[in-house]
Amino acid sequence: MTALSQRATEQLQARARELNARLDQLKAAGLALDLTRGKPAADQLDLSNALDGILRGDYRLKDGTDARNYGGLLGIPEARALGATLLDTTPDRVIAGGNSSLSLMQLVVDAALRVGLWGAGSAWQRETDTPRFLCPVPGYDRHFAICEALGIEMVTVPMTDHGPDMDAVEARVAADPGIRGIWCVPKYSNPTGCVYSDAVVARMAQLPKRAAAHFLVMWDNAYAVHDLEQPSPKLASLAPLTIAAGTDDNVVQFTSTSKITFAGAGVAFLAASPSVVKALEKHMGTMTIGPDKINQLRHVRLLEGRIAQHMQQHAALLRPKFAAVLERLDHSLGDLGIATWTRPKGGYFISLDTLPGIAQRVIERARAIGVTLTPAGATFPYGADPNDCNIRIAPTFPRLADVEAATDVFVLCVELESIEQILARRLAS
Amino acid sequence: MTALSQRATEQLQARARELNARLDQLKAAGLALDLTRGKPAADQLDLSNALDGILRGDYRLKDGTDARNYGGLLGIPEARALGATLLDTTPDRVIAGGNSSLSLMQLVVDAALRVGLWGAGSAWQRETDTPRFLCPVPGYDRHFAICEALGIEMVTVPMTDHGPDMDAVEARVAADPGIRGIWCVPKYSNPTGCVYSDAVVARMAQLPKRAAAHFLVMWDNAYAVHDLEQPSPKLASLAPLTIAAGTDDNVVQFTSTSKITFAGAGVAFLAASPSVVKALEKHMGTMTIGPDKINQLRHVRLLEGRIAQHMQQHAALLRPKFAAVLERLDHSLGDLGIATWTRPKGGYFISLDTLPGIAQRVIERARAIGVTLTPAGATFPYGADPNDCNIRIAPTFPRLADVEAATDVFVLCVELESIEQILARRLAS
Numbered sequence: 112m113t114a115l116s117q118r119a120t121e122q123l124q125a126r127a128r129e130l131n132a133r134l135d136q137l138k139a140a141g142l143a144l145d146l147t148r149g150k151p152a153a154d155q156l157d158l159s160n161a162l163d164g165i166l167r168g169d170y171r172l173k174d175g176t177d178a179r180n181y182g183g184l185l186g187i188p189e190a191r192a193l194g195a196t197l198l199d200t201t202p203d204r205v206i207a208g209g210n211s212s213l214s215l216m217q218l219v220v221d222a223a224l225r226v227g228l229w230g231a232g233s234a235w236q237r238e239t240d241t242p243r244f245l246c247p248v249p250g251y252d253r254h255f256a257i258c259e260a261l262g263i264e265m266v267t268v269p270m271t272d273h274g275p276d277m278d279a280v281e282a283r284v285a286a287d288p289g290i291r292g293i294w295c296v297p298k299y300s301n302p303t304g305c306v307y308s309d310a311v312v313a314r315m316a317q318l319p320k321r322a323a324a325h326f327l328v329m330w331d332n333a334y335a336v337h338d339l340e341q342p343s344p345k346l347a348s349l350a351p352l353t354i355a356a357g358t359d360d361n362v363v364q365f366t367s368t369s370k371i372t373f374a375g376a377g378v379a380f381l382a383a384s385p386s387v388v389k390a391l392e393k394h395m396g397t398m399t400i401g402p403d404k405i406n407q408l409r410h411v412r413l414l415e416g417r418i419a420q421h422m423q424q425h426a427a428l429l430r431p432k433f434a435a436v437l438e439r440l441d442h443s444l445g446d447l448g449i450a451t452w453t454r455p456k457g458g459y460f461i462s463l464d465t466l467p468g469i470a471q472r473v474i475e476r477a478r479a480i481g482v483t484l485t486p487a488g489a490t491f492p493y494g495a496d497p498n499d500c501n502i503r504i505a506p507t508f509p510r511l512a513d514v515e516a517a518t519d520v521f522v523l524c525v526e527l528e529s530i531e532q533i534l535a536r537r538l539a540s
Numbered sequence: 541m542t543a544l545s546q547r548a549t550e551q552l553q554a555r556a557r558e559l560n561a562r563l564d565q566l567k568a569a570g571l572a573l574d575l576t577r578g579k580p581a582a583d584q585l586d587l588s589n590a591l592d593g594i595l596r597g598d599y600r601l602k603d604g605t606d607a608r609n610y611g612g613l614l615g616i617p618e619a620r621a622l623g624a625t626l627l628d629t630t631p632d633r634v635i636a637g638g639n640s641s642l643s644l645m646q647l648v649v650d651a652a653l654r655v656g657l658w659g660a661g662s663a664w665q666r667e668t669d670t671p672r673f674l675c676p677v678p679g680y681d682r683h684f685a686i687c688e689a690l691g692i693e694m695v696t697v698p699m700t701d702h703g704p705d706m707d708a709v710e711a712r713v714a715a716d717p718g719i720r721g722i723w724c725v726p727k728y729s730n731p732t733g734c735v736y737s738d739a740v741v742a743r744m745a746q747l748p749k750r751a752a753a754h755f756l757v758m759w760d761n762a763y764a765v766h767d768l769e770q771p772s773p774k775l776a777s778l779a780p781l782t783i784a785a786g787t788d789d790n791v792v793q794f795t796s797t798s799k800i801t802f803a804g805a806g807v808a809f810l811a812a813s814p815s816v817v818k819a820l821e822k823h824m825g826t827m828t829i830g831p832d833k834i835n836q837l838r839h840v841r842l843l844e845g846r847i848a849q850h851m852q853q854h855a856a857l858l859r860p861k862f863a864a865v866l867e868r869l870d871h872s873l874g875d876l877g878i879a880t881w882t883r884p885k886g887g888y889f890i891s892l893d894t895l896p897g898i899a900q901r902v903i904e905r906a907r908a909i910g911v912t913l914t915p916a917g918a919t920f921p922y923g924a925d926p927n928d929c930n931i932r933i934a935p936t937f938p939r940l941a942d943v944e945a946a947t948d949v950f951v952l953c954v955e956l957e958s959i960e961q962i963l964a965r966r967l968a969s
Contacts, residue, residue, distance in 0.1 A: 148610075150609055150610050151609065153606060153609075156599075156606065156608040156609065159608075160597060163592065163593055163594070163595045163596075163597075163834070163838075164592055164593025164595075164596075165592070166592045166593075167592075167593075168589060168592075170585075177582060177585065178804065178805075179582075179585040179588075179802040179803065179804060179805060180579050180580065180582075180585065180802070180803045180804055181577075181579050181798070181803045181804050182804065183804070209638050209639070209832070210638070210828075210831070210832045211827075211828040211829060211830075213827065213828055213829060214827050214828045217826065217827045217828075253826070253829075256825075256826045257826055257827075259826070260823075260826040260827075369610070373608040373609070373834055374608065374609045374610045375607065375608060375609055375610050375611065375612070375829070375830055375831075375832065375833050375834065376607075376608060376832045376833060376834035376835065394689075396685075397646065397682070397685045397686055397688070397689040398640075398642060398643050398646045398686075398689075399639075399640040399642055399643045399646075400640060400642060400682075400804070401640075401804055402639070402804075403638070403639045403804065403805045403832065403835065404804050404805060405592070405802055405804065405805035406805065406832065406835065409592075
């Protein structure tokens with residue numbers, strides 16, 4: 112096939128009629144499909160059903176503590192060790208929290224903003240009226256929501272296939288002393304699925320030295336072990352690099368078991384330098400007596416020493432869904448020159464870029480046929496995609512047959528909106 | 541026996557020598573006892589061991605939702621209903637959260653301070669530079685810590701046997717427009733154990749009308765069902781009174797299962813007006829995708845329809861410990877005129893007042909013998925008891941024999957410090 116933009120107008124008009132007819136048929140079928148949610152499917156959740164009942168009446172930690180009672184603000188030692196495995200660091204640097212890494216991220220940014228993580232007077236709000244964060248785009252809407260809720264301005268920088276464009280990142284940081292941090296999803300980035308290259312990780316570890324004081328790299332390693340293929344891409348370990356660079360106090364790592372065990376009932380972790388852990392411990396001390404140690408202990412009993420095996424079971428369930436989407440994108444859009452998309456080796460998303468200016472229309476058209484996609488712009492700060500071209504596809508939650516059916520509709524919508532865009536431009540020129 | 545203050549100096553000196561000798565003997569015994577912690581004992585925790593494994597593979601809510609996955613910011617409907625039972629209100633007004641009611645309290649005060657719970661422009665920080673809270677004393681140190689962390693000034697008002705001195709509360713609120721809230725533990729108040737009378741509850745429901753706009757009654761009903769005796773004192777239901785008074789948006793209630801099931805792994809609840817619930821939902825939406833619904837479901841399966849029966853089992857374990865303390869206080873201090881104490885019908889604490897100026901010395905002396913008590917002043921804002929007389933006794937956590945042994949030491953310390961105080965005063969006058 113030739114690229115759509117090379118085809119004759121009549122040919123495109125004919126194809127548009129054909130696509131419209133097919134979509135009308137599909138609409139009549141009354142589909143109700145959903146590709147919006149980065150959620151595990153029920154068969155993935157089943158992999159962790161042993162969690163309930165796993166303690167068998169044994170609530171003692173290795174140090175003798177009764178996990179059922181109050182206390183232990185930083186989490187149980189066993190869980191901190193589990194988090195250290197996930198984040199490739201040491202247990203003393205880890206805080207094991209409740210069920211939400213997002214809550215930990217909000218806690219850290221809020222503490223940096225209002226209290227300061229680096230001693231008296233280090234709160235961002237003392238230093239600047241308008242703290243700003245760099246947001247590689249496309250990115251994760253819930254990161255952006257934290258900034259928006261806390262009044263932190265967002266400045267976008269482009270993503271590449273190897274992580275954020277570090278030239279752009281470094282230039283921005285050098286030029287703007289109001290910039291206080293950057294959001295990173297270093298492995299299987301949400302939504303592109305890229306893995307930060309060793310060079311990007313190394314430059315990120317150096318970044319705080321180029322920035323204003325009290326810079327914060329928010330390293331959300333949500334998909335640390337969420338590989339679809341083996342051997343899997345290896346993410347460079349951040350902590351040794353920041354320790355060597357003297358930027359150890361300027362990086363906080365996050366992860367959770369949300370997409371390892373139960374999405375709503377997992378354990379979240381952060382890792383930071385000893386002094387930042389201490390500052391956070393003090394800050395948390397007025398908010399809670401401690402996390403749910405019982406749930407932490409359950410997770411330790413389920414996952415200790417068998418994370419890789421467990422994640423391979425997830426991968427076996429997820430691979431066909433990702434393959435189904437990619438096959439359809441390749442088959443239906445591969446030669447048309449109207450879209451590009453990522454081929455992630457892990458994580459939860461595929462990111463697709465349409466021709467500029469039609470992402471929202473594609474999503475609206477798909478919704479009219481009964482296929483819901485993540486809202487256009489969600490992958491950009493303030494919900495505003497300047498090119499209106501990025502679409503996040505989340506194939507994990509629906510049944511395989513539904514992923515297939517939804518993608519079949521989606522590719523038709525992309526092609527039709529592309530044709531209409533091309534025709535409209537020809538008419539206008 | 542006659543009151544110590546009526547006895548001759550020589551008699552007191554002889555008694556002091558006797559007490560010193562006995563304490564020296566006890567010190568040699570190398571005790572390590574602890575009456576500081578408002579924690580359930582292991583045998584109480586055992587009452588809820590069925591929690592682990594209770595789901596038996598059934599993760600479905602009544603509405604069909606899979607509790608293992610993401611979502612449900614306000615908690616599962618079944619848990620909201622459980623919270624409504626505990627807080628004597630309706631499920632639509634309840635948010636079922638994570639394991640910590642303290643976190644919910646911090647969330648509410650922080651939201652009221654910075655975001656506003658009553659629409660645009662209602663944040664306290666917009667209205668006043670120095671928001672203040674009324675703190676009935678003695679009270680709960682973790683309430684005070686929330687205020688301190690958030691920069692809210694604390695103003696004390698006295699507790700009576702029936703709740704806060706409402707004349708003082710109303711006068712303060714009328715005189716000081718900076719006052720934005722009050723902390724209340726309405727049933728088995730921490731530490732006195734008093735239950736707010738119907739008149740106090742009724743006046744509290746009216747209080748926001750006397751106060752500046754955006755007043756907040758923080759109603760921490762932590763011991764709602766924690767009765768030691770039957771029939772138990774009945775706390776008037778707050779919600780109907782505030783609805784009738786038009787102050788419904790100015791009261792938030794809290795409770796948790798921390799001292800019903802597992803102290804560190806329970807479920808916390810708040811109840812508020814529909815508009816405040818909505819404001820909190822929006823505020824929480826950037827912090828988390830939702831609470832641990834699995835743990836909520838476990839609690840529902842364990843407790844639904846059998847809270848009273850469950851709490852009676854707790855009471856059976858706790859009654860002997862409270863009785864052991866009270867017997868010893870009565871027997872050893874009853875006629876000496878040097879201390880008063882409460883006789884709570886529920887909750888977790890006994891509050892004792894010494895002669896003015898010796899609480900800290902009593903606690904230090906006991907610690908030297910190997911008996912740890914809650915630090916002096918902990919029941920007052922900023923850790924400062926102006927009369928240095930209040931001591932909080934927490935008899936629940938140690939074994940009964942240890943409660944007995946610790947109280948035996950404690951009464952000796954109270955008597956000895958009282959004698960020394962009386963003698964010093966005689967010398968000075």
